[in-house]
Amino acid sequence: MSDDQNVVIKKIFCEVLGVDESDVDDSTSYNSFRPWDSLKHLQLVSMLEDEFDIEFEMDDIIAMENFGLVKKIVAKYTQ
């Protein structure tokens, strides 16, 4: 996965969740990061699909349990 791609993913992530980039690292987790709820997760998924012209499988959407995994899963589709 490229650094440029990760920069874009983080920008989208922070825009959707309404948080500062300094608040997010690879361990930022769906279960413990209050702004990241199910509706925001679906918004995030749709914006990532739109940005990278991809369509995630349901299992991958569910597997995006932390920010590091979001980056890895996007990379799987864009490689």
Place this chain on the structure above:
Amino acid sequence: MRMTIGTDIVSIHRFNEFAHDINHPALKKIFTKDELDYCFSKDAAEPHLAARFAGKEAMIKALYARNIQDVWYTDIEILNKPNGVPVVELKKDMYNNLKLEISLAHCEDKAIAFVVILGEN
């Protein structure tokens, strides 16, 4: 016969940014075409979108309680009978044996849903 239940509540304002674009990509991840047509036929789509989203979340919780985890939001369709009573349908043939009941409500700022599933497993 085993019963599982699910409930969810959501702030209606969370849907403000979607309520003027029926083609918003996030909406298409969550709702079926018929659901969107219904919600956007109303003067304000937000409470109807929020209630259906709460209904789908409640449904997913009730399904999880039965260890059913392969259902996506668009596999669940919540429409209304002519008399206004909501009806939920699970668009997966393998779960046709389940009996589903749903209730939706909303006030000025919140929407809430309650789901009951009855079935042998």
